[in-house]
């Protein structure tokens with residue numbers, strides 16, 4: 197088995213464990229990224245066995261919506277279900293207290309909206325995402341309103357973020373579903389993720405950021421010895 201195979205197998209194992217949390221009649225949010233999408237086939241299998249009657253899924257990203265539709269699962273939106281029983285999502289970096297950095301796939305704003313709408317927010321990841329301190333392994337994505345890009349880049353640099361504008365392969369700035377830009381910020385290990393989140397939340401021009409503080413209640417982390425549930 198190659199390393200890629202084993203990482204994919206770990207993602208699938210974490211996804212399978214989380215799929216068992218979904219029950220009939222629930223409204224369930226699903227985020228974005230390869231691990232979150234790996235939950236879909238397990239949900240489809242359960243739906244095929246008649247275990248998910250009346251369950252509806254609220255995707256945080258177009259790609260997830262496509263995956264759900266392709267699997268024949270019902271897709272809804274937050275107007276239909278403003279309160280979700282559960283949301284499941286991947287992460288880029290997870291701290292021991294389950295705070296995390298998200299947004300590697302650029303869907304951070306909608307992912308956070310879905311996570312905040314959920315009574316229970318659960319992470320799925322391979323053990324390579326675990327970190328002693330957020331910011332050690334992954335830059336922090338900050339979503340920026342294009343009108344405010346130049347002053348916000350200056351602001352992010354002034355608070356130590358060393359921002360890099362995320363670009364598409366053709367060199368143009370990458371745009372999110374809302375048409376915003378993303379600055380990936382290399383703050384380094386964060387001593388106070390909640391303080392930084394508050395600072396970013398207070399700044400006009402910052403449309404969202406990938407610090408998910410105090411949101412996740414549990415995580416399914418898959419490693420070489422199986423899946424561990426952290427809470």
Ligand code: 5RP
Pocket residue numbers: 227228229230231232285286287288297298299300301302303304307
């Ligand atoms: C997308 C995300 C993803 O959840 C995160 O990037 C993890 O992706 P993957 O499961 O593919 O490693 O935050 O915005």
